[in-house]
Amino acid sequence: MTGNTRRVALLARAGAAREQLRAALHEAGAEIVLEDDPNAIDGQTLGDASPQVVLVALEAAIEDSLSRFDAVLHDPAVAVIFDEAELAARREGWEAKRWARHLAAKLNGHADVLPPGGEIDDTHPEPGLPRTPAQIHAHADIEPHLQEAQGVAFELPRGGLELVEIEESGSSQSFDPETWKPTAAPSHDLPLQDGFEQVPAPAPAEPMPVSSPPPLPSSAPAPTKTSGLALELESIHAVTAASTGSTGSVVRGAALLFAGIGGPDAVRKVLADLPPDLSRPVLVQLRLDGGRYDNLVKQMERVSTLPVLLAKAGEVAHGAHVYVLPNDVVVNVVEGVIHFGEGALQSDTLIASLPAAESAVLLLSGSDPAQVEAALALAAQGGFAAGQSPQGCYDPAAAKALAARGGMVAAPGELATLLASHWPE
Structure with a gap:
């Protein structure tokens, strides 16, 4: 191990994801000081390993267990890398190699994520014109890479873009949520009263004879007439x-x-x-x-x-x-x-x-x-x-x-x- 080797703790359940992450760490030259299921160890075990980096394969089965490692995960001296266990398990070929290169760059503190042969050594220049890309890759076989890329193309994220299917009937109509407006509500010819639509009152029924109410005591307050409708407006922010x-x-x-x-x-x-x-x-x-x-x-x-x-x-x-x-x-x-x-x-x-x-x-x-x-x-x-x-x-x-x-x-x-x-x- 070199002096620049990073001490890494791998927290992941047993399975394909853990195997992929272990291989990536080995390829990056990391020293794995702890590899275990986070559900099976405690915070003291992780702390005793003294990792410089903690790599966590996230999945629902371990989320409740991560809180026990807060002392290490919150340590400013410890770098924490989260990876989706489901994604890690699916990586193969070119995609797995690419992720391993990015992991190595993060662990070793550099930005070199190019594959081997993607760089040109200019430390000892020679007379004459530099080699062209065609000369550098003269004997490289691109067919395996094209076949591999075609195999994973439909699994890659689309970057937020979504395809809109066109109806087979040939209709040119489409739905744009940014420009769509609701159809106008049917209008009514009824007049408005204080901002509300005035509803025609029903025909009055025959009045029923009523007896005069008894006189109120002098100490009783006189009744007040109300419209039967009270409105209170609230701030839209308060409602939200x-x-x-x-x-x-x-x-x-x-x-x-x-x-x-x-x-x-x-x-x-x-x-x-x-x-x-x-x-x-x-x-x-x-x-x-x-x-x-x-x-x-x-x-x-x-x-x-x-x-x-x-x-x-x-x-x-x-x-x-x-x-x-x-x-x-x-x-x-x-x-x-x-x-x-x-x-x-x-x-x-x-x-x-x-x-x-x-x-x-x-x-x-x-x-x-x-x-x-x-x-x-x-x-x-x-x-x-x-x-x-x-x-x-x-x-x-x-x-x-x-x-x-x-x-x-x-x-x-x-x-x-x-x-x-x-x-x-």
Whole structure:
């Protein structure tokens, strides 16, 4: 073992997923100091192994057991990598090799994820023109790779795009949820009275003879006439809060946490250090290959000081709450307030739609560098924008672009402190 070898604990139930992850760790040159079913060991066993990295194969059967390892999983000195057991078990051939290369890059702190032969050694240049790609791969046989790619093509995630089937009848009609409007309600010719439709009164019946009521005592209050209808209007925000069961307040603005590959660990550290009374909602947009955002919610709520929820269409974002954004929920901003609706998430325009002075943006590992411009524009209008420090960041492309433009970068724990101080109330 070399001095740079990482000590890794593999927590996974026995089966194909564990075997695949073990092979990937060996290929990455890791030292496996513990490999066991998390349902069969306790926190002391994991702590005694002194791992530098914990790799967890997530599945429903182990979720209740993970809380016993909180002391290690919450240790800032320990990197935690979560992988879906179902996805790990299915990886074969090219996909398994690709995942192993990314795992090796994360363990060893570099960004080299190219397969062997994908790089050119220029350390000892020779006279003459460099070799062309055609020359480098002159004897490479591409057919096996094409056959393998064809075999897994239909199992790969579609990136949020969905196919719409066209009716076989040849009709050109299609349903667009963004432009659809309900048909107009049938109009009535009845006049309106105080905002309500006046309903014709039924024909009066023959009056029945009544006797005069006895006189009221002088001390009795005189009866008052009422219309029989009383209306009380409530704030739409109060009604929405009651319907969602949330106790937080509806406020303008939000904190956006963007992340991608290598991002779950950074998001976990930010949420662990946020104060429980943060005045704004926190929106987490993290790209996942498997799309299992419900599992991400469970992971984050174990460490977060704030309630962590999966954003759902029809709800409003409340302060002091964290909302994980799935790909099929769109964020609408109405007068500065976050509303969740149905549709494809548009992260490229999300920053610009927020009220800048009441909002913040954190670009964590794996964020899209294209979001830097919008983040800086938000900061110029009084908002808060920062990125994850490149040290210890798996994919710092966005953070480096932000720093190059004069933006702030810091470790995840420091970002949480800076974010909380931006909204002291």
